[in-house]
Amino acid sequence: MQDMKNLFFILSFLTSAAAFLFALYLYLWVKKQKIGNNEIIRVSRLIKEGAETFMRREYKLLGAFALAVSVVILIILPKPIWQGSVLTNIAMVISYIAGTILSAIAGKIGIMVATLSNGRTAEAAERGLKDAFLVGFRGGAVMGLLVVGCSLFGVAAVLMLVGDTSILLGFSFGASSLALFAKAGGGIFTKTADVSADLTGKVELGIAEDDPRNPAVIADNVGDNVGDVAGMGADLFDSNVAAMTSALVIASSLGSLVYRNIEMVFCYAILGLLSSIIGIATARVGKDGNPTKALNSSTYVTTAIFLVLTAAATALIEGFSWRIWGSSATGLIVGIIIGLTTDYFTDDTKPIVRKVAHASASGPAFTILSGTSYGFISAFPAMAGIAISALISYKLCEPLGEGYAIFGIAMAAVGMLSIVGMIISNDAYGPVVDNARGLAEMGGLGEETIRIADELDSAGNTVKAVTKGFSIGAAGLTVISLLGAFMAETNEVLQAAGRELITGFDIMDPTVFFGVLVGAAIPAVFSAMLILGVDRNAQRMVAEIHRQFNTIAGLKEGHATPEYAKCIDIATKGALRELIPAGLFAIVATIIVGFIGGAMAIGGFLLGNIVSGLLLALFMSNSGGLWDNSKKYVESGAEGGKGSDAHKAAVIGDTVGDPYKDTAGPSINTQITVVSLVASLCSSLFVAFSIF
């Protein structure tokens, strides 16, 4: 049996290696694409430098944070050193640091390739849609492959070396804590720049989105990369690691057939990565094809391949259960359904976006009210979907034996995230083509090229909505299984202490209830802190832009170059200043609740956190996407088109939606994962030292 497990470790390393090699191939392929326009080279270098500066400074700060956390872990986790073994604590520290470093490497390389691809995509657009799509997509796919490769490699390596799934929680926490700050920091950066550029450029001066006269325009393009490439990549790295970790922690608590179940987790992860590689390799768009369809059909192809491969594995390998295959398929299918509902609420060919655009004609208050309302409604199908998939996968696996029901939910999360390589590729495609569109305009590449770039960009926006819904759904299921992992961890501690085990968290128990109410308030406060961060930061940047327009002679007329670096600097400093308090708040609140109410309060706390986190994340992501697209719909000529009152109102809606959908909404995912992992990691402390 042990040999078989080693086989899966080796297979994991081989598959990761294949993903890395394929990513290298794509990188070299993108690199050899022609780039010749001097203006494009100049501007894309500015973007690259801006992004790299931000990443360097962010990682420096996070390095200091990780160091501080490492010291804390060394002293008290999984047990205070005066009670447990120092070696275990050291293993935990190394595991934690490995999680942060792998996440950082994936983000760093992803950014490098994305900023390499944007200019090349713009020039490829001169040759037509087909070529440009391929350059943009492959530039993004490098990130997708790296993230999944790193997570599979990391989880397999940590587990092979230490052989204890509890230590994996440290690895997952490393990935999560980096993701929390990368997502929040990147999200604050990107929206600071975007909001400021829009308000001063589009609204005040009436110039185009990517007009080079706007001092914030480079910062805006940098923001797309650090927010959507690095941030989203770190987010999904985190979700993927967390899903595997919780499945592995639960698997190892099942008593019987531990190895078989652990193998199954790795097998599904390996097949998911293989499916993504095939999906990425075959993604193409015809000469006059539709890039949205191309991206979506690659997703469906990947899904189908994954389902077939896992079915084959289940049929061939002894002890692999069809029930678990069913759970995993349920998760994946529900993920796609959530993506489709999101699409319904945010696609401008569907009625909702048009209704909000129509409401905008009556003024901005109606834009906000209708968008908020549909955003709330859009959360319903996704939450019901997650609830139903959890229920189905639980009931499917319940007959397999005690503890298997929760394992079923964990495998649903693993299933949902199996195609994450494809999802990230689609997502990272967005900022690449968004940048390319800007570069095409700044490089003066002509109307037809800009039109093609526009088409690619619009596909990126549509697909982004789907991937966001998907990643929120995945986080939801993952965190449910993390709740199971928390219980498993706590019971291990309780058993060692010879105390009574926990069988569940009863909501009629007031400590649980106390946890639920407090936990539910956390995502609200967390997202509010991020939004206020963007708010404050954007006000600083708007002031700087006004200063430049007022003091730099000839800037408005296009005779002078704005000081782009100043805006990048403001966005960077502000993002770094604002990202720590929100993240720290969530972590500290968890620890306080744990010390007040112990394991019971934490169980409730995690539930409250998941529930309101899902609700708010879905609401914010969807209403933000809805406002964005309804603005674009008005700009395409509806309700009076550009310059009309409806347009002004729609722009206000879009500005409100920007930090919703790109800062707060997607950071909530990570917040709930981080909080769940902190809970599991500290379970022995809560058991030992709580007040109630």
Place this chain on the structure above:
Amino acid sequence: MQDMKNLFFILSFLTSAAAFLFALYLYLWVKKQKIGNNEIIRVSRLIKEGAETFMRREYKLLGAFALAVSVVILIILPKPIWQGSVLTNIAMVISYIAGTILSAIAGKIGIMVATLSNGRTAEAAERGLKDAFLVGFRGGAVMGLLVVGCSLFGVAAVLMLVGDTSILLGFSFGASSLALFAKAGGGIFTKTADVSADLTGKVELGIAEDDPRNPAVIADNVGDNVGDVAGMGADLFDSNVAAMTSALVIASSLGSLVYRNIEMVFCYAILGLLSSIIGIATARVGKDGNPTKALNSSTYVTTAIFLVLTAAATALIEGFSWRIWGSSATGLIVGIIIGLTTDYFTDDTKPIVRKVAHASASGPAFTILSGTSYGFISAFPAMAGIAISALISYKLCEPLGEGYAIFGIAMAAVGMLSIVGMIISNDAYGPVVDNARGLAEMGGLGEETIRIADELDSAGNTVKAVTKGFSIGAAGLTVISLLGAFMAETNEVLQAAGRELITGFDIMDPTVFFGVLVGAAIPAVFSAMLILGVDRNAQRMVAEIHRQFNTIAGLKEGHATPEYAKCIDIATKGALRELIPAGLFAIVATIIVGFIGGAMAIGGFLLGNIVSGLLLALFMSNSGGLWDNSKKYVESGAEGGKGSDAHKAAVIGDTVGDPYKDTAGPSINTQITVVSLVASLCSSLFVAFSIF
């Protein structure tokens, strides 16, 4: 023992009678106040007629709804007639109808007195602040006394006649279902009129709020009455009845000392009403006094009297426990703390309102973003407060015996609602003086009088924020105890069927979890439906106002009278059309979840509903109040004052906040109560017929 209980029934009737007599005295006192200005008489008659028309048509619709529900109850509740006793079902129907009728009577008379007081308050303002305050306050206090009197009388009468607390659930459901629609309908009416009047008057034409040229101005004043007097009254009638009912249902399931506990519930309710009567009778403001302070200090006086009287009762009456007194005091004190936090976030002398006003200077998007963020943050202390008070009251009463812990939470809710007579009086004071301010302007009463009316109005707004926080907190605690009542009811059914009893709702059980996620989405969809209702309705009314300005010659110049009735008609029809779907959605969703997942899913469903309901209600009420007051703050001269860009942005914030704070936010309270009662009522059906 039985005699003692009868004694408390008699005392309940006597205290209710005292409240009714005192209300009659106040009514006669208000009626004999001088009113002479012809314009005021004319306009206040228009308001009165408009409000009465709306109420008549609303009650007609709700009568039809109640009839339909009665038929359903007759056939299936508490048990299908082919299984249980027809007589019990008939008792349930009568109890249900009594709940709706008492709620309707209180609303009807409250409106009558409020619309009688507004003109008299305006004229009293000519004689000074002191007189005007007294007329306005006493006009509102009639509603406060009636609501509490009716609820105490009704609960005592139903329990005395049928002797079964389960049947009380029908009475409470009658109160709730009427409140749901009265609050939602009144809320839609008032905000339709308010938003339309503001947008066309203040924003488009730049005329004053109560300018008689605006066709929506009467509808706006009618709205204040049907929303804040009738709607809020029905809401708190419902909360008060629900708190008593759940305490009584739990008390009767306690096994030992049932009568003593039931007596205690009545004793606390009686003493609460007495304290409110004293508080109302002594409310005064000096000649140059501060009306806000007068209202708040009456609340504190009432609180202190209640605490002293209940302490005395506990000391004197054998078997009354100090632990229960402690629980009830905890609830009341936490209620006041929630009110004070609300005040911190919505008072324009405090920093938050000023920050939002300052953000408005950067444009409306920042008004919305900062207001939304602070709204989310404001939910945290209130939710933590409710969580802590539930925890404390549970732990306090746990040593009294099995089941007492939940009884402690129920008594905390009773305690929090004990001073509800005072709370409603303060709340109903708001629309009276708001109307008075408008009437003073329309009647041309001179600057000094308008200034006094303004001061009274502003006090109304500040106090309203506190009472709203209070009523949300009370609903929170009540619904927790309703969860206990649901469990008690379900166990009664299970015991009768010889099945295993429920001991709690474990969140690791996927049926519970399924319920939690779906339940959490309900308040979001419910409030979205109401907001969209206001949205649609306001668009219709804005169109009508534009039509009048365009077609009625001389209207803009003030030479012609607008067709006020048309606007009232649109608000009425729209409100009635939009109120049913949202309420029905919540009720039907509960029933579907119950039939899918049975009692377990419903337990989770109620929890999810409470948690997200509290979060959204607090967020919406507080951000709405915040925007309202930051607009007023700008209008007082800050950030450029009236007409500045900051003012335009602040007006947009206020418009968004209007349906948040006066339609959706306060209706969520009622929604969670209704859903909890539906669950308890249908418990036997869910146990018998669920899928899982």
